[in-house]
Amino acid sequence: MDRIDGIGERKAIEIISRILENGPPPFGIGDDVAIIDMGEDYLLVTTDMITRRTHTPMATADQIGWHLVAINLSDIGSKGGRPIGIVTALGLPNGTDIGFLKGLVKGMKRCASQYGTRVLGGDTKESKEMSLTGTAFGIVPKDNFMARRGARSGDLVAITGELGLAAAGLECIKSGFKRPKAIKALLEPVPRVVEGIALGRTGAVTSCMDTSDGLSSSLYHLARASGKGFMIDHEKLPISAEVGKLGLMEDDAVLHFGGEYELLMTIDPEAVHDAKKAIESNGCRFTIIGKVVDKGISIKRKGNIFRLEDLGWEHFRSVRKVRKLAGVRKMSKVRKGRKGR
Amino acid sequence: MDRIDGIGERKAIEIISRILENGPPPFGIGDDVAIIDMGEDYLLVTTDMITRRTHTPMATADQIGWHLVAINLSDIGSKGGRPIGIVTALGLPNGTDIGFLKGLVKGMKRCASQYGTRVLGGDTKESKEMSLTGTAFGIVPKDNFMARRGARSGDLVAITGELGLAAAGLECIKSGFKRPKAIKALLEPVPRVVEGIALGRTGAVTSCMDTSDGLSSSLYHLARASGKGFMIDHEKLPISAEVGKLGLMEDDAVLHFGGEYELLMTIDPEAVHDAKKAIESNGCRFTIIGKVVDKGISIKRKGNIFRLEDLGWEHFRSVRKVRKLAGVRKMSKVRKGRKGR
Numbered sequence: 001m002d003r004i005d006g007i008g009e010r011k012a013i014e015i016i017s018r019i020l021e022n023g024p025p026p027f028g029i030g031d032d033v034a035i036i037d038m039g040e041d042y043l044l045v046t047t048d049m050i051t052r053r054t055h056t057p058m059a060t061a062d063q064i065g066w067h068l069v070a071i072n073l074s075d076i077g078s079k080g081g082r083p084i085g086i087v088t089a090l091g092l093p094n095g096t097d098i099g100f101l102k103g104l105v106k107g108m109k110r111c112a113s114q115y116g117t118r119v120l121g122g123d124t125k126e127s128k129e130m131s132l133t134g135t136a137f138g139i140v141p142k143d144n145f146m147a148r149r150g151a152r153s154g155d156l157v158a159i160t161g162e163l164g165l166a167a168a169g170l171e172c173i174k175s176g177f178k179r180p181k182a183i184k185a186l187l188e189p190v191p192r193v194v195e196g197i198a199l200g201r202t203g204a205v206t207s208c209m210d211t212s213d214g215l216s217s218s219l220y221h222l223a224r225a226s227g228k229g230f231m232i233d234h235e236k237l238p239i240s241a242e243v244g245k246l247g248l249m250e251d252d253a254v255l256h257f258g259g260e261y262e263l264l265m266t267i268d269p270e271a272v273h274d275a276k277k278a279i280e281s282n283g284c285r286f287t288i289i290g291k292v293v294d295k296g297i298s299i300k301r302k303g304n305i306f307r308l309e310d311l312g313w314e315h316f317r318s319v320r321k322v323r324k325l326a327g328v329r330k331m332s333k334v335r336k337g338r339k340g341r
Numbered sequence: 342m343d344r345i346d347g348i349g350e351r352k353a354i355e356i357i358s359r360i361l362e363n364g365p366p367p368f369g370i371g372d373d374v375a376i377i378d379m380g381e382d383y384l385l386v387t388t389d390m391i392t393r394r395t396h397t398p399m400a401t402a403d404q405i406g407w408h409l410v411a412i413n414l415s416d417i418g419s420k421g422g423r424p425i426g427i428v429t430a431l432g433l434p435n436g437t438d439i440g441f442l443k444g445l446v447k448g449m450k451r452c453a454s455q456y457g458t459r460v461l462g463g464d465t466k467e468s469k470e471m472s473l474t475g476t477a478f479g480i481v482p483k484d485n486f487m488a489r490r491g492a493r494s495g496d497l498v499a500i501t502g503e504l505g506l507a508a509a510g511l512e513c514i515k516s517g518f519k520r521p522k523a524i525k526a527l528l529e530p531v532p533r534v535v536e537g538i539a540l541g542r543t544g545a546v547t548s549c550m551d552t553s554d555g556l557s558s559s560l561y562h563l564a565r566a567s568g569k570g571f572m573i574d575h576e577k578l579p580i581s582a583e584v585g586k587l588g589l590m591e592d593d594a595v596l597h598f599g600g601e602y603e604l605l606m607t608i609d610p611e612a613v614h615d616a617k618k619a620i621e622s623n624g625c626r627f628t629i630i631g632k633v634v635d636k637g638i639s640i641k642r643k644g645n646i647f648r649l650e651d652l653g654w655e656h657f658r659s660v661r662k663v664r665k666l667a668g669v670r671k672m673s674k675v676r677k678g679r680k681g682r
Contacts, residue, residue, distance in 0.1 A: 004442060005435040012442060012465055019446045020460055034428050034461030036478075043384070045461065047476055049430040051468040087375050089390040089430075089474040094346040101345060101353060105360045119361055120375030120386065124353055127392040128470045133430040135388055135476035137377075 031148045031225075032075045032209050033138075042145055046075035047135040058173050061100045063187040064132070065107025070191045071212065072136035073115050074261040077193035078210040080146045080200020081138030083117040088134045091127030108134075115193045144200035146208035151226035151266035155206050157290040158272075159238065160192050160279055161262040163215060167253035168242035182242045189261045196263060198278035204271030214258040217312025219297050222264060232290035232308060234301040256311040266292050372489045372566075373416045373550050374479075383486055387416035388476040399514050402441045404528040405473070406448025411532045412553065413477035414456050415602040418534035419551040421487045421541020422479030424458040429475045432468030445473075456534045485541035487549035492567035492607035496547050498631040499613075500579065501533050501620055502603040504556060508594035509583035523583045530602045537604060539619035545612030555599040558653025560638050563605060573631035573649060575642040597652040607633050 004012055036043040048071045050064065059067065069086055076083045088108060092101070108119045117136075169186025172179045192210070199205050207226055211218040223230050243253050267275050272288070279286035290300075299308040345353055377384040389412045391405065400408065410427055417424045429449060433442070449460045458477075510527025513520045533551070540546050548567055552559040564571050584594045608616050613629070620627035631641075640649040 002439050004433060004437040004439060007439065009465055015439065015443060016446050016465070019443060020450055022459060022461065034426060036426050036461070045426065045428050045476070045478065047428045047430045047464050047474070049432055049464050049466045049474065051432050051466050051472070085375060085377050085386065087386050087388045087476060089388045091390055091392050091472050092345060094344075096345040098343050098345060098348065098356065102356060102360060105357050109361055118363060120363065120377070123388050123390050124350055124357070125390045125392050127472055129468070131392070131432050131468055131472040133388070133390065133474035135386070135428060137386065137478070
């Protein structure tokens with residue numbers, strides 16, 4: 001296999017990582033942000049790109065601008081960081097409407113302001129198709145930094161917010177249903193910046209990342225970083241009521257759909273109340289959905305334990321990873337467990 | 342005019358700047374970098390994109406990687422900054438060869454290492470055409486920061502290196518001439534990082550930027566930032582011997598061709614020896630090419646003074662700005678001056 005679509009994004013990142021030899025996370029390429037030691041603090045840097053493949057065609061210019069900033073701030077927040085600025089590189093086709101450009105920049109500014117930071121500048125270039133890159137930076141006291149690696153067996157797995165809203169939003173747009181909350185969740189995602197900063201201060205979190213690739217993929221990423229596994233309790237998942245109302249395939253919408261920016265974390269069981277308080281005092285839902293185990297990503301459902309497959313989005317693998325398949329139907333029963341916890 | 346190609350890149354940036362309301366440079370969008378106040382230092386951030394329009398098709402993957410890092414480090418260096426890291430967002434078509442990806446990353450690493458910094462990570466996404474964005478950050482003590490604005494009438498105008506080498510490189514590639522120095526200058530440009538840091542320490546520089554848009558455009562940018570003008574002495578321009586050897590249209594190659602990354606600066610006349618020493622002690626050529634005047638960008642040539650037109654590259658204006666025209670033939674004689682200095 002000599003082509004990138006033959007190996008997929010993850011392998012491509014491994015190849016890049018080997019060449020760059022930056023050492024293990026958090027200083028290597030394996031975390032969600034790049035880290036620079038600034039004495040008492042870490043400077044966090046993240047870069048994220050919206051291309052034809054990843055943006056939502058039905059979004060307005062303002063919403064695309066919001067989205068570009070939000071996905072980058074989400075990575076800063078997921079590490080406990082306070083955003084201190086963002087720069088953007090806008091590759092735009094020659095025929096781009098000025099109204100579109102204005103909308104885009106207003107949306108960028110609106111999102112940055114909402115989370116206490118600013119778009120500081122950037123680059124604007126002609127390109128055949130729209131290609132938007134945002135780079136956000138943030139500051140976090142070293143003690144408050146939440147790495148992707150650090151989960152220990154016995155830790156609890158928790159998540160912010162609700163699951164399935166982004167998938168519900170897409171369904172509403174496709175089918176013309178007017179459910180503003182779901183549509184907004186998809187097109188103007190809320191980065192968990194305030195919650196991330198509050199969580200970082202508790203010292204309760206042993207590993208953390210956002211769920212932008214979908215819950216199943218994010219669980220795999222987070223487990224792999226620590227060389228651990230997870231046992232997820234299906235009954236605990238904070239599934240949005242919209243999923244049922246719209247009659248969505250639940251596992252698709254909740255487990256595998258990307259475009260959600262919740263914080264997925266592992267927590268020291270003794271400090272779980274601190275974490276819960278940090279999230280809930282910011283008006284956000286906090287749910288314990290499982291625990292860290294030695295290996296394997298499993299999901300407990302109606303008394304049975306299944307292997308949870310990684311069916312989230314991966315770039316350069318659109319042919320291989322069939323996202324449309326209902327995850328639960330593809331699960332293979334691996335062992336029988338006791339019901340509940 | 343409702344389309345971006347109807348107004349050009351500069352106007353587009355003005356529109357963006359008005360919406361972002363970041364205030365005047367150096368904190369606004371008008372400088373080459375974004376600036377964050379870190380107490381004793383400024384954190385500098387710059388983002389620059391290579392698209393189909395701006396990359397050189399004959400470059401190897403390694404050279405494209407070098408180029409992506411070099412153009413970003415050049416902006417950090419031109420402000421007196423020491424680079425502390427770079428992140429990249431690589432938008433690649435699905436059919437991209439793994440060998441190409443490896444070459445790209447090796448080139449990025451090679452350039453970063455050369456200038457004492459590292460590629461810390463980034464994003465990799467599927468896109469229809471190749472779109473590469475680099476974001477570099479650097480640190481500069483506030484006193485050493487070289488802004489784009491600050492030129493005063495009577496200051497000297499100076500430049501590092503030689504002019505016309507990139508144009509010579511392109512000619513060599515097109516015509517199959519084997520002149521490695523020129524070809525390398527085009528495909529593996531040298532960012533003036535070491536020189537920029539040394540210059541910043543002198544305190545002699547009143548304004549500075551790199552010449553990536555071509556000398557004429559860069560002179561216009563630099564003059565506009567301070568509300569001043571320049572009188573350039575054609576006989577002083579450090580024109581590369583390659584330009585004559587290859588029989589290039591001199592003004593095209595020297596005044597208007599982009600893709601060179603020299604430092605263009607204005608200097609306090611009393612401190613000019615410090616600036617010269619800072620550059621030359623790093624093995625780089627330093628040339629005074631003119632002086633700052635109240636207004637107008639003029640060039641003195643064989644005793645006559647002409648208005649220097651801005652014929653450098655501007656995105657979204659490829660139809661209007663005809664780069665291929667020999668600049669000197671389009672110059673209008675505005676007034677007669679004394680020869681030389």
